[in-house]
Amino acid sequence: MRGAPFSMNVLRPRNAPEALRAFSKNPKLTPLAGGTDFMVAWNAGQLQNRVVLDLSRLKEWKKIQKTKEGIRIGSLVTHRRIQEHPVVRSMFPLLVRACAEVGGWQIQNRGTLGGNIANASPAGDTFPPLSVYEGMVNVLSPRGRKRVPFHQVFAGVKKTTLQPGELIESIEIPYLKNRPHHQMFRKVGTRAAQAISKTVAAGLLWLKKDKTVQELRFALGSMAPTARRLKSVESFCLGKRMTPEVVDRACELLVQDVSPIDDIRSTREYRLRVSQNLLRSFLNG
């Protein structure tokens, strides 16, 4: 254990205004939510000598609220709570599935949705569902609140577009207008539980009466520096019937939307092929 507690200072605001004031006064603060990522690095001797802005007392950010348009999940809501929420369970099953595959029970009890987003790992399991549900991220700063489309939060591997002084307050997910004909979530990890994804997919598909695609949303994680919506695939499929030729072409197009790499967990080729297989299986219904 290499982390030195004597090298750390902690600020513990009691509410959002206090947190924002402290952060704007000192933009070098490191915000801390559930700590499931930060503490791993800290234990290994990284991220020492910091002033930490511990958000754990911000009760108002730990709530899930129903709104007219959808659901608002406070940034400090844990993966466990999301899974247990009846409305999320019925309306956003892909997010529930993803939360159930984030680490073990212990990690799900600590890790938060907002912390996960701010951490911006390419492998964030909840990101493909949030992407296809077209979530919005509410960002607070002393200047006020802004609504950022989910994808615009990410700038790269472990990088966000959030500025110092800005904090994620909540994530809003709009209800789907119609029930999708097909939906899927699939995480392909290094093992059956407690795994980091090699690829992670979420998809929603609406068909017209004539079986042509009315709308397709498909997103992949671990396949690029940030989670990706397959824009080329989605627009190609629009209005088409899912014939074998169309599905083949869609799978070929997948390559244009992602840029997987070889790393210690998997290979580029495997990631691509498996993602194509998942897409194919989804489109074939």
Next chain:
Amino acid sequence: MISIEVNGEKRTFKGFPFKRLIDVLRQDFGLMGTKEGCGEGECGACTVLVNGEPVNSCLIPVCQVEGTRIETVESLGRPASPNVLQKAFLEKGGSQCGICTPGMLMTAWAWVRGGGSDKPQAIRNVLAGNLCRCTGYQHIVNAVVQAVRDRKKIIRNPKSTIQNRKSK
């Protein structure tokens, strides 16, 4: 100063607020039952319950648990009076080298006490955050199945005690 309830006792901690919960429990409160296996939140050996829910105490700065209720392996039974789960582990071979045991017990206890199911697959799923390299897990699953059933019997009929099973 940080106040916590640990195993039913009010405790205060006056050291560095970023000290990890596991270190506070072991070094400051002398509760050596909680073990560290990886420092990555991966093995679950350091699992304790915070407000009844299992967490990895190696990933929590103590300031984050101010005002909470913490339970460690020391809150379960003693050698002469093991609780229903410890007894099941002993009878079913759920502990070998023992280093994962305290954390394993705490996750399992949250499940058993919370009225979790006795289905092996459900038990495997909730315990997946606890690694064990000795047992191959099946004896642990068997122990938790037994504990879930025994606890239900006790709740249904509080006067009944679980009879010692005859060893084969």
Next chain:
Amino acid sequence: MVSVGKNVPRKEGPQKLCGLAKYIDDYDFKDCLYGVTFRSSIPHGLIKKISFDSDFPWQEYVIATAQDIPGPNVVALIENDQPLLADKKILHPMEPILLVSHPILQKAYAALEHIRVDYEELPAVLTLEESLSLEQVLYPPDNVFKKFQIQKGNVEAGFAQADFIVEGEYRVPHQEQTYIENNGVAAYVENGTIVVMGSMQCPYYVHKALKHIFNVPDEKLRIIQTTTGGGFGGKEEYPNMIAGHAALLALKSGRPVKMIYDRQEDMAATTKRHPAWIKHRTGVTKEGKLVAQEIEVVMDGGAYVTLSPVVLSRGTLHATGPYECPNVRVVSKTAATNTPPNGAFRGFGAPQTLFAAELHWEKIAEAVGLDSLTLRRLNVFKEGSQTATGQILGESVGASEVLERAVTRSRYISKRKEYSLWNRDKKKESWRGMGLALVHHGAGFTGSGEVYLASRAGVAFTNKGQVKVLAASTEIGQGTISMFAQIVADSLGIPYEWVVVVDPDTGQVPNSGPTVASRTCMVVGGLIQKATLQLKQELSRHISKKSSWSQEDLKEAARKMIPPPAGEAELAPSRRSAGGGMMEGQPEKKYIVEYEKPKEIQWDDKTYKGDAYAVYSYACAVVDLEVDKLTYEVKIHKITTAQDIGKAIHPLLAEGQIMGGTAQAVGYALYENVVMKNGVMQNAQLTNYIIPTFMDTPPMDIEIVEKPYSHGPFGAKGVGELPMDVPAPAIAAAIHHATGLWIPELPILPEKIFKVFFSSPLVGEGRVRGT
């Protein structure tokens, strides 16, 4: 028998279940320093200069270098080639160079950033290929640490009789033991004696190594095993190194020193299973009879000799699998690379060579046109079979029985047919397969190893009538102390609960040899049983004949047998007692027995002929699995295994050994992938070195077969390693059945299945390019 064969409560169980068992990190030492290790950053080179940042508060630290070592700078083992601290030459990138200690652990770690070493770098030898090409000589003259050859019959003549000659090449990787408690020790000096406490399998190995390093007589060293959180071979010899480091700092600082690795350091720096290549060339008749086996084994030893010769020996002796063949040649060697030394891991060379031997049957089966089960039945060891070393298997040969039991229990034959049909259906989302493997595992040390060890163990009878077991064999989770107590209790005819097992402390127990090689129950248990029978004989002279003895009887006998102490008790009090009850230096009478080789066992180390092991245990595993057609992930439904271990002294513990070994083998086969770059493990974290969780480990159905061995206590043979040998080839065979793909290389990651799937010609029935 009252306790043997029964699931008595394990002795130390209640302590472990209440969080009271004390592992090394749970001990508090007054004025303790924390020691950390400064390691090389290059795989091969020479140290030119070591410098310390001048603006760093070094006065707060105690630092030890090679110059501080009182004796020779070597960690003594088989050969004395590994330094305790590198001072000139660097042979691998985790080589320790100096030791730093501080009262605050994090400050000790922080200091490592303020030390600089200038090297003259030399080209690194990172693979076996590079080692054998001899461009760099790490170990003169030819980089080969050790070679073996086994020769039986006439291999050329054998091939001449063969209708089919089948060749195959197999590769197995590093594997990390991944005990959940990392390596750790504490050292202090007490009245001129160096005391080391810690997590370890072999206190007397540490004793021997430290005796050299510190140049001290036996009695000035005391090594105490603390509760140990798993070993699996990973705490066989590495503790010699870390104990030497901690003791060196303790000696220099005059204070207790704790050295406990964190996970990253433990994974990257300590020993792993030897990677190996194995080549098979096998001659078979059209009826399926083996007529010639030619096998070549090469293992990567890493930078120093350490245990490689013995690992290679066991691998070599198991390379044929449990089959009789009249003409055999096995040649093997282990070579040096600039990677951390590889060492002991459950199975000790056998899982490597048995993987090849067993998977090779699938290849033979395809060539001959008979299924591998039939082929095995035709060639398997029976009583009277002659092994490759010429050993005649006289008794306790359960190979056929475990094979038939596992086949029946798993419904291997009918499910194989069922899955073949399933695989023809292109609409199915998976391929399914059944695979089988059969292995033997020699119990105890290789060849004449037990004779050289001359282990001593026994019992003590105190003047209070208490019976204590005296052995240095360690409890590392496998149940040593409970099993010893059972053997003593039943041999003496007293209840299990009365027997106390003394902690492994070189100050208190004789050297019963290392806790390795599946020898603890059969060999050490046998010595303890013999000693107990000596005690029993003497007791029965003092106690009138009865069907069972009471504690009063024992006390009375003790009064007669042991005179009251004259003055002070001689024995030091035990620090801890796993069996309960303090033993405050009671006068006692000891019964210590030394190992004697059974007369009929003959072994020649030079020719590698004769009785390689006193006896073998046998195991068969059947694996039922499926492979996802979308992701190439393998999901094991079930593993059915039957294992002949002679006698299960404690069935629950024996089952625990079988299940635990099986799970490790599942990891070996499917997940565990040490990624090396420049000699450094790149995935030295539990997040990225993937061991199976609850969800990856299948339900197991286990049958214990008992073919008693006449020299084992109550018929017992070895069980510790056997279960590690058998699942991996069965998994590979099942994947072959499912997909038709030939993947002779572990681990069989989904990436590998995918790669082979899209690159190999069409083979086998399961091959459907459906996705």
